[in-house]
Structures are given as C-alpha cells and as structure tokens.
Amino acid sequence: MKTYFDCIPCFMQQALKAGRMTAKDDKQLKKILDETGCLIKSFSLENTPAEYGAEVYRVIREITGVEDPYKEIKKQSIEDAKKLYPELKQIIEKSGNRLLTAVRIAIAGNIIDFGVNKKFSLKEDVSKILKQDFAVSDFEKFKHASEKAKTILYIGDNAGESVFDKLLIEELNGKIIYAVREIPVINDAIYEDAVASGLDEVAEIISSGVKAPGTILNQCNSEFIKIFNNADLVISKGQGNYEGLSDVKRPLFFLLKAKCGVIAGDLQVNENDIILKGINI
Amino acid sequence: MKTYFDCIPCFMQQALKAGRMTAKDDKQLKKILDETGCLIKSFSLENTPAEYGAEVYRVIREITGVEDPYKEIKKQSIEDAKKLYPELKQIIEKSGNRLLTAVRIAIAGNIIDFGVNKKFSLKEDVSKILKQDFAVSDFEKFKHASEKAKTILYIGDNAGESVFDKLLIEELNGKIIYAVREIPVINDAIYEDAVASGLDEVAEIISSGVKAPGTILNQCNSEFIKIFNNADLVISKGQGNYEGLSDVKRPLFFLLKAKCGVIAGDLQVNENDIILKGINI
Numbered sequence: 114m115k116t117y118f119d120c121i122p123c124f125m126q127q128a129l130k131a132g133r134m135t136a137k138d139d140k141q142l143k144k145i146l147d148e149t150g151c152l153i154k155s156f157s158l159e160n161t162p163a164e165y166g167a168e169v170y171r172v173i174r175e176i177t178g179v180e181d182p183y184k185e186i187k188k189q190s191i192e193d194a195k196k197l198y199p200e201l202k203q204i205i206e207k208s209g210n211r212l213l214t215a216v217r218i219a220i221a222g223n224i225i226d227f228g229v230n231k232k233f234s235l236k237e238d239v240s241k242i243l244k245q246d247f248a249v250s251d252f253e254k255f256k257h258a259s260e261k262a263k264t265i266l267y268i269g270d271n272a273g274e275s276v277f278d279k280l281l282i283e284e285l286n287g288k289i290i291y292a293v294r295e296i297p298v299i300n301d302a303i304y305e306d307a308v309a310s311g312l313d314e315v316a317e318i319i320s321s322g323v324k325a326p327g328t329i330l331n332q333c334n335s336e337f338i339k340i341f342n343n344a345d346l347v348i349s350k351g352q353g354n355y356e357g358l359s360d361v362k363r364p365l366f367f368l369l370k371a372k373c374g375v376i377a378g379d380l381q382v383n384e385n386d387i388i389l390k391g392i393n394i
Numbered sequence: 395m396k397t398y399f400d401c402i403p404c405f406m407q408q409a410l411k412a413g414r415m416t417a418k419d420d421k422q423l424k425k426i427l428d429e430t431g432c433l434i435k436s437f438s439l440e441n442t443p444a445e446y447g448a449e450v451y452r453v454i455r456e457i458t459g460v461e462d463p464y465k466e467i468k469k470q471s472i473e474d475a476k477k478l479y480p481e482l483k484q485i486i487e488k489s490g491n492r493l494l495t496a497v498r499i500a501i502a503g504n505i506i507d508f509g510v511n512k513k514f515s516l517k518e519d520v521s522k523i524l525k526q527d528f529a530v531s532d533f534e535k536f537k538h539a540s541e542k543a544k545t546i547l548y549i550g551d552n553a554g555e556s557v558f559d560k561l562l563i564e565e566l567n568g569k570i571i572y573a574v575r576e577i578p579v580i581n582d583a584i585y586e587d588a589v590a591s592g593l594d595e596v597a598e599i600i601s602s603g604v605k606a607p608g609t610i611l612n613q614c615n616s617e618f619i620k621i622f623n624n625a626d627l628v629i630s631k632g633q634g635n636y637e638g639l640s641d642v643k644r645p646l647f648f649l650l651k652a653k654c655g656v657i658a659g660d661l662q663v664n665e666n667d668i669i670l671k672g673i674n675i
Contacts, residue, residue, distance in 0.1 A: 118410055118414075118420075118423060118424075118427070119410070121406055121410065121427050121431075122403050122404075122406035122407040122410060123403075125402055125403035125406050125431075126403040129399055129400070129402065129403060133399075139399075139439075142399060143399075143439065146399070146402050146434055147434050147435040148435075149431075150402075150406075150430075150431035150432060150433070150434035150435060151431060151432055151434075151435060152431070153427055153428050153431035153432075154428040154429075154431060154432060158420075158424065
C-alpha cells in the first residue's frame with residue numbers, strides 16, 4: 114500500500130506521542146518534530162507508511178538514545194493479554210467453530226496498537242469483536258488452506274496481540290514460524306516479546322529483519338524471505354504488515370481490524386471493520 | 395499564547411486541508427506538505443500558533459498561486475448567517491437581557507471556523523450555545539465597560555461569524571471600529587467579507603494589517619495599533635485573536651468558543667466551553 118496524504122499529519126502525531134515518552138526535555142522533543150517534519154520532503158508517497166514509520170523511530174532513537182520507548186507498555190500489554198488467555202481459551206473450547214472463533218480472537222488482539230490515535234479497552238473491545246460481523250471474510254478458503262498447510266508463516270504485529278495470536282496458532286496444524294520485527298518500533302513485538310507471550314511453546318520465532326512497523330520485503334533478511342516464499346500458508350496480522358504486503362504476488366491472508374480511515378479506505382471497508390482477506394488464492 | 399506541541403500535527407492537518415482545496419495536482423499538494431514540514435524547524439514555540447498559520451498560508455499562496463482558498467466557502471458562510479439574522483434579531487428583541495443574549499449570539503458565530511478539525515451545524519450549534527453555561531463569564535464587567543465606552547475596537551475573526559458580530563455591535567453604544575485581516579487566511583474575514591456581512595452599516599471597518607489568522611501586534615499596521623492603544627473597550631473574537639492577544643497588558647475582553655484542546659487547556663476550561671473573559675480589568 115502506498116502512503117496517502119492523510120498519513121502525513123498522522124506521522125507528526127506519532128512522532129509527538131513517542132517523543133513525549135522518550136525526550137528528556139522540550140528541546141529534544143522539538144528536535145524530534147523538526148526532524149520528522151523535514152523527513153516529509155525526502156519521502157515519496159510511493160513508499161509504504163510503515164517505511165516512514167521506521168524513519169520516525171530512527172529519528173527518535175538517534176535524538177534520545179532510547180531504543181525501546183514502549184518497553185514497559187509492551188510488557189504490561191502482554192501481562193494483560195495473558196490474564197485473558199484462560200477465558201479466551203474457554204471461549205474457543207465451547208465454540209461450535211473453534212477455528213473461526215480463534216481467528217476472531219486473533220483479530221481482537223489487533224486492537225492493542227499504540228501507533229494509531231485511538232484508545233482501547235481490552236476486555237470490552239475483545240467481547241465486541243467476538244460478535245462483530247466481518248466486512249471481508251475468506252474464512253472457508255482460510256480453513257481449507259490451513260488444513261492442507263505443512264508450514265505456516267505467521268507474521269506478528271503488536272506485543273500483547275501476540276498472546277491472542279498464540280490462541281489461533283494452537284488451532285492450526287503443521288509447523289508454525291512466527292515472525293517479529295528486528296528492533297523495537299512502536300509497540301510491535303520483537304523476539305523477547307514473543308517469548309514473553311509464550312509463542313516459543315507453539316512456534317519457531319524468527320525476526321523478519323525489518324526495522325519498520327510493518328513487513329517491507331526489500332528490508333527483510335534472507336531467512337525470512339526464504340520462508341515467506343516457501344511456506345504453504347502465510348498469515349499477516351495487522352495494519353503495518355498489510356501496508357507492506359498488500360501488493361505482493363503470493364497467496365496470503367490478512368487478519369486485521371481497520372483502525373484508521375486510510376487503511377479502511379484502501380480495503381474499501383469502514384473504519385473499525387474486521388477483516389479476514391485472502392489475496393492471490 | 396505560545397505554541398504548544400500539540401499544535402504541530404494540527405498545522406500539518408491544516409496545510410493538507412487547505413492544500414487539497416487549492417493544489418492543482420498531487421505533486422503540488424506534496425510540495426505544500428514538504429514545505430510546511432520544513433517550516434517546523436525554523437519555527438519557535440515561543441511564537442503564537444497564528445504566526446505559524448500565516449506561514450502555512452504563505453506557502454500555499456506561493457506554491458499554488460491561489461490567494462483565497464476559502465473564498466467561496468466564506469461567501470456561503472456569510473449568506474447562511476444572513477439568513478439566520480432575522481431570527482437571531484428576534485431572539486434578542488424578546489430577550490430579558492439583550493446584551494447578554496447578543497454576546498451569546500456573537501460567540502455562537504465563532505463556530506464558523508474552517509481552521510479547526512471540527513464539523514459544525516450552524517443552526518443546531520447556535521441554539522445549543524444560546525442555552526449553554528459560560529465556563530468563564532465577566533459579563534457584568536463587560537456590560538459596565540461597554541456602557542462607558544465611547545470608542546470600541548471589535549477585532550473580528552471568521553467570515554460568517556461577522557454577521558453574528560453585527561448583532562452584538564447593534565447592542566453597543568459609541569463608535570465601533572471593526573478590524574479584519576489584511577489578506578485572506580483560512581476563512582477569516584477580510585474587508586470585503588465584512589462589507590458583505592453588512593458591518594459597514596454599523597461600524598468603521600479597518601484592516602489590522604495582519605496576514606496571520608490572529609492578531610499579532612508586531613505585525614499590525616500603525617492605524618490599528620493607535621486604535622488598539624486608545625479605544626475605551628477592545629473586544630477580541632475567537633481563538634486566533636486570543637492566541638495573539640492573551641498576554642497583552644491592556645484591558646480587553648475575549649469572546650470565544652474553545653474549539654480545540656490546546657486553547658481550552660490554555661484557558662483552563664474544557665473543549666467546547668464558551669467564554670467571555672476580561673483581562674487587566
């Protein structure tokens with residue numbers, strides 16, 4: 114997905130939000146905004162928003178020296194999600210359609226996103242999404258693909274959401290590879306967040322090699338690319354991965370909640386809709 | 395009022411909004427955002443938001459050649475407000491406190507603002523404001539000052555709102571000087587908008603000399619400064635004038651609706667509150 118004009122004020126908003134969490138004083142915060150503002154000129158709208166996101170967080174790292182602004186928030190999100198795990202597991206156990214319920218739960222986890230300008234209430238939002246209609250649902254195709262798949266690449270998104278991903282992974286067969294970001298960016302899951310979420314119990318965790326809040330294929334490491342090209346099924350979670358992968362040629366399934374107007378517009382759905390969308394299938 | 399960090403993403407949003415109305419193509423729109431982004435670095439937060447606003451609109455003028463992006467919108471706002479005029483006049487006629495009702499109506503007109511990221515519904519919002527409690531009200535002091543004043547400087551804000559100002563001016567005694575912006579900026583009233591609103595029937599219309607969406611004293615012309623210094627009463631309408639004048643040493647009254655969180659915070663009120671605030675009185 115290319116960058117839309119509406120993404121530009123949102124970049125400034127994100128720089129301000131993360132800058133406030135990391136800058137030691139107003140001078141440093143102003144410098145973050147100065148640099149983020151100047152970046153616009155060097156940035157082409159043909160690139161994905163996730164690539165600009167990577168630049169914003171690079172600026173913040175360089176100016177503040179803080180490597181992981183959302184470290185504590187991510188830890189808390191994982192703890193909160195783990196507390197919900199037994200209840201969510203029960204919901205799946207009692208469900209008439211375990212896989213579909215697990216898909217819904219995985220999408221519900223996608224609300225744990227500190228990159229969008231939206232507040233969320235974990236428990237309430239999850240129970241809402243469990244009843245919400247899909248705006249796009251390729252569930253039957255997803256079910257078919259998941260039953261056949263021997264290797265599944267599951268591209269994670271946010272920390273905390275990763276616990277919800279575990280519940281879906283437990284309903285899948287075959288070997289699961291769970292991909293995370295190379296370095297901290299927004300509240301996206303990195304290796305240690307995936308381990309803290311218990312994903313090492315159900316999947317092989319790898320880094321995609323990417324420093325952006327999304328999967329930018331030409332920035333991925335060769336291990337990821339090999340798995341991406343050869344896996345029988347690829348599952349992409351969340352907005353950032355959609356931004357990077359919406360135009361790829363291989364079959365894959367996007368699981369996400371459209372949390373901003375730009376993504377919703379690109380998917381031709383409404384804001385807050387939930388989506389299970391297969392492409393090239 | 396100084397510029398707050400939260401104003402910075404808002405500047406980008408305003409550049410995008412006005413850019414969309416004026417740019418001939420995406421390339422030109424991108425250039426507007428590039429330049430607006432670069433401006434942040436050269437801009438001190440010690441300046442007022444209105445000064446940055448002036449720069450944004452200068453960039454738009456220079457890139458697009460469009461002098462008055464909101465020309466048609468302003469015309470429409472004035473027409474809409476004029477249609478409401480007889481009804482509003484009736485409300486004043488029937489009111490137990492004509493001056494207070496006229497003040498409320500003048501503040502209600504302040505919703506006609508295309509610079510904030512807020513939609514409005516003229517008729518509905520006006521009737522709401524007519525019943526709304528003031529968050530700050532120095533009405534008795536205002537009444538006293540207006541009864542004594544021989545010359546009153548009334549600093550206008552938006553086109554359309556200017557028709558509402560006329561209704562308050564008609565309740566005031568003494569000689570009224572109505573000040574407008576020097577050139578078009580957002581939907582602020584310029585000379586021709588004030589005339590179209592019928593203000594020439596009740597006031598002497600002058601330009602403040604300012605090219606910003608607010609009153610920046612060191613940019614005002616000498617005629618305005620002379621009147622500003624010598625008028626018995628100064629009435630400042632709206633957010634932009636508040637930004638420029640909140641720290642001045644002379645007595646004046648601010649009439650506005652706090653339409654954004656930053657202004658509300660500076661005034662220590664809640665967003666959407668209405669205010670009649672006197673300073674140095």
